[in-house]
Amino acid sequence: MSKNKFIAFGNVFDESTLRGLFYLTGQGYFEEVEGPISIGKESNVFAVLHKDGKRVVKIYRTSANFKKMYEYMKPDPRFSGMKGTKLSIIYTWAKKEYRNLLRAREKDVHVPMPYAVHKNILVMEYFDAPLLLHKAPKKPQEFYERLISELQKLFRAGLVHADISEYNILNDKEKPVLIDFSHALDLRYPNVQRLLQRDVHNLIVYFNKLGLKLDEEKEFMRIWTAKN
Template sequence: MEEDISEKISKKLAKDIYRYERDQRYKIHDKDEKETIEEVFDKHTLLTLYKIINRGIIDQLYGVIDAGKESRVYLGIKGDQKLAVKIFLVSTAEFKKRLQYILGDPRFKSIKKGMRNLVNIWARKEYVNLKTAYEHNVPVPKPIYHKDNILIMEFIGNDNRAPTLNECIDITNEHYEQVINAIRLLYKAGLVHADLSEFNIFMHNDKIILFDFGSAVELAHPNSEYFLIRDINNINRFFSKHGINVYSTDDILKRVKSI
């Protein structure tokens, strides 16, 4: 029965993704497309997605809107609302490098063996971090739902996803202040992003929005201070490169911690 369901969903996904990317005028190569679909939509992921659709969390799934070593982000539709459906890859070894962000986090003390378990914990960790950040008014995508290796959240953008800071040309001091304030709000919420850079900050309607929260740790994590300083240095490096007069790391630390 499960194989029948998986096969039906796989065929439908392949058809929907192909149609979406064709309409977007992407170049499609059947062999590459098939390999990508098989990598992302293994049997367990297909069944998880089937349950999510059955619960009415999303109505349809379309093509890739972003891709990385650890995950693919697809466009999901619920009614007339766009959603970002992030599917973490269970076939990648990248997550083994991420153990430093899980070990030492008091929220995730028990880690079962196996890559799938590690990936599922990572997806849950990102959802929990996003939820905490969102509830404390940090500018982040609104988390919608999570199950196993699938995370669903607010889509940031209009027709296409919003650009990230590294894709923007007009960088201002106001944007810098927004990022520093976001770091402060996140710290106030008890979290450090731990992987913050121009590559995981959206610019939408002239406002910055932080994303990719899988690495984020609580302040109780033994390396939280190191991660915080690294985040600040990454941000200062980017903005100073764009001609913005940045604060010293120590000054930002004082500002962030003055809660």
């Protein structure tokens, strides 16, 4: 695709990100940028076109709060060798989301398939589905049970999402798809229990508003004790 088409999306792509996008198109991960899906605080998400259909690229801003990222990743044994420079921390953050998605995927958790990560850019599967925030489930109890089953699988994969809410779940024809895995943590991480409790709390507040009568401790234990 032409360089102008990338540049047409304004100042969201710095020079290094532009080069990264060219590299990924050269490798055949996508052909061109279709348009923005979401402009966030730490990242921008775009729909891109690939010959097999749409894909998503998530681009972490090189101006992201890398100190917070560093503090968050430091206790994770998977990243103990991480270097402390700004760009390398942001690149590690993107790689972490890629690896988390892959690991979840290997255990059949319903998450976008990650195709590639290069520098601050992650390429993944696109779901044509609204956020749970924008489309509440028709049958909350059924949807909730499906969600618990996804979170149990994720736990068995050795991960806690750590940023679960109606903002990071897609409603894909009444089936949950979990997204936004940059915060997801290995079970060896300190405080992992508290982070899972927070995830469960967010879910329960949401689903109890829809009329369910879920007990936080009981629902937490369903995930915490999920066995292989």
